[in-house]
Amino acid sequence: MIRRGLTHLAVLRHLAGLSWRVSRAGSLVTAAVFLVVAFGSVGVAQSQRWLIDGLQEHAHDQSLTWLILPVVVVAFAHVASTIATRVAAHLRVNLVQKVEVDLSEEVFGHVARVPTIKHLERSSYLDRVYLVAKGSGALASYGWSIAETGAAALMVGLSVWLLVLVHPALLVLGLTTLPLLVLAGRGQSALRRVNDECAEATRLEANLHGLCLDVDAAKEIWISGSGPELSTRADRLWAEITGAQRVPLIRGTLLDAAGWLCYLVGLGGGLALVAAEVIAGQIGMGALVLVASLAAQLRMQLWALRDNYNRAAEAGHVVGHYHWLRDYAAAFDDSPTPAPERLTDGITLDGVGFRYSEDGASVLRSISAHLPAGSVVGLVGINGAGKSTLVKLLTGLYQPTSGRILVDGKPLSELGARSWASSSCGVFQDFARLQLPVRESVGVGDLAALDNTHAIVRAVDSAGASKLVGALPDGLDTQLGTIFGGVDLSGGQWQRIALARGMMRTSPLLLVLDEPTAALDPQAEHDLFENFARHAREAAARTGAVTVLVSHRFSTVSMADHVIVIADGAIVESGSHTDLLESGGRYAELYATQAAAYAVPTGKGNPLT
Incomplete structure (x- = not known):
């Protein structure tokens, strides 16, 4: 009391x-x-x-x-x-x-x-x-x-x-x-307890009604005809509340x-x-x-x-x-220990395991690997293998349930969280569509350079988005997104803006690209990775940066110095692209399956036409 x-x-x-x-x-x-x-x-x-x-x-x-x-x-x-x-x-x-x-x-x-x-x-x-x-x-x-x-x-x-x-x-x-x-106070106290108990239902009701106004969900909701059902369920929740x-x-x-x-x-x-x-x-x-x-x-x-x-x-x-x-x-206040200015050894995964809840199944199990300073490491595996979870552990967004991650021999958990975050950059597959002017939507990738037009133009160029930005009504000052009366972009265009945002930092220790080109066509992906390879090499030369690349396209993964194959939350293979193909293991099987999907039978034309 x-x-x-x-x-x-x-x-x-x-x-x-x-x-x-x-x-x-x-x-x-x-x-x-x-x-x-x-x-x-x-x-x-x-x-x-x-x-x-x-x-x-x-x-x-x-x-x-x-x-x-x-x-x-x-x-x-x-x-x-x-x-x-x-x-x-x-x-x-x-x-x-x-x-x-x-x-x-x-x-x-x-x-x-x-x-x-x-x-x-x-x-x-x-x-x-x-x-x-x-x-x-x-x-x-x-x-x-x-x-x-x-x-x-x-x-x-x-x-x-x-x-x-x-x-x-x-x-x-x-x-x-x-x-x-006294009596009025008792009545209000009971009502407050009920409101606390109904907090989750209230959030769900607002979310269901919000989906009916969400432009990203609108297409699927309209095609499926689920709008009335979503509204009905939201109304039912409101009635329960x-x-x-x-x-x-x-x-x-x-x-x-x-x-x-x-x-x-x-x-x-x-x-x-x-x-x-x-x-x-x-x-x-x-x-x-x-x-x-x-x-x-x-x-x-x-x-x-x-x-x-x-x-x-x-x-x-x-x-x-x-x-x-x-x-x-x-409780999460930063440790006074800053991230190193340069990697000399690299990043080590030492028996790393992770699960989302204490009683849940393990998503990752005893992951051990060394990512050398200055290297490009590819992560390969089918959907749900645990690749994105591992990326989030490397960037400090999750903490391992077991094991540890070492940065030049020091536990990542002992480094300042903000310091490590400011030493990381990249793009996740569920990237944000920031409905801001282009220069801000890109510039927030490095707040220190938010007003640096030269840095923003460089990042836009590195992401292969110069032509896109040049075609917008007001260039870098164009408002993006229709919510605020701006210009809407296609999925691939939004992804290029996100890639530019991820390339704002020029001296990172960790570059992460988690399915960075999923919305791009093969030619656009090839052009992008030529630019990205240069960006990664420059970062590696300056800071010994480690680049972690997650992709389903083996043409992308083949540029990696080292490839790690994950299945069922564990590493099943690792090595260079060439060595893994010659070994005839899981990586070779996945590669052959994808190559066959892209192949066009001689004399039969494109089977999709």
Whole structure:
């Protein structure tokens, strides 16, 4: 409990720092206005009592000079309270929106801070990130929600104090406010638990509906006619989510009603008591007016207190997820050991094994191999053999389940993750289609050179994309993608842009090309690899870079210095292209099968025409 309280205090201090950073003046003025709101409403009620009591006291006084001060006080209290309430609302919204922007960037910064990607494939992690992102607005207003709750509680307390001054028995009316807060809090707490439990279903519903708007999925969805079914399933999920929420919503409403009923019973009893005292001449008519006025205000104050308390509780619930995300990301803080500037020995795989879950089957088993500095290594195997998984292990996107990866004799796990990432480059088969201007879509491959037009042009040329970029309406400044009104590209053109992005770094230690030419025709692939071979040789000369090439096309793999054949998660063969062909093993079989598929029988023409 103490630890949880310290966590909340730490987050509140951090949020206060964000608020102060985005607007110092706004933070100070908002805090001051909250105090004006708190005391202004009580001032209105008290000034009304003075006015009514004054009317009774001066009932036979023909001079109205005594009215000046009470009227001024009443008018000032009304105006100050009304203006302060409006100003506080606008200032709070504006300030919270600014903090929310910074907080959202921070949340996704924590997500990006984790060097691996395995967590992005776990629903439990994604559920909590979703809850943090969804609750960033509530979290941004956490401090102000607490402040408003405190201001509302102060107003309620002062109103009850004024009631007690009228008659001590009216303290009972103040006590009837407690059930309202307690019961309303229980209802909201139950609803928050249900929302947490439904996080995965909510993400799935949004994803299914999102597929109906996804241009990449649109072709397949239209041809298969699956759009209505996807929408139906999403609607069914939404019905399940709302159904799960229905019980706590109804229960919360009933508890809320029970709380208000307690208050109304206390209010009726209080008014009856004061009326009896007025009739008996024990207290003045002003007291009755004060009680009626305070009762109306107390209702609004209770409403504000309840809503602010619920908002603060909602934000407090998000704090748990937010703090978990910060701790999770902090656990991956970089090692101070940087990657070497140059490879002298190379990269060694020492009994590397990997599985996606603790109880899952092994994807890789006891992989041991040495990738010499300056070499080009080809990975070959049928789909599902584990080639892409091995590439992700080499780049640090996954951590081995067993064994280790050594870089010039040092465990990769002991090197700074960001340092190793900045020493790697290349293209994966599931490359990103960044809908940005061309120069940015390519330039983000090396952020340090993002504004270096010469470096971007060089990378575009290395990827064989100069003709493509030259034909675009605004060249490097052309906006890509139709989502933002730009130019759409074919699959092969998008892949060339991705290849250019992967060639931005000129001094990497590891170059990875995982099926880099799957969307290119054979001639385009040949031209590309002539450029790439030069890029790899230059990198090897500068830094001893290791190039890892994954491809199903043996014309591509044949350029490798060393070929590793993977089957069922293990290395079954390795050697040069020539040696493996002569051995007549798995590699030779795959090569012969592909060569036969490309061969055209003499005199029969192309069988596909």
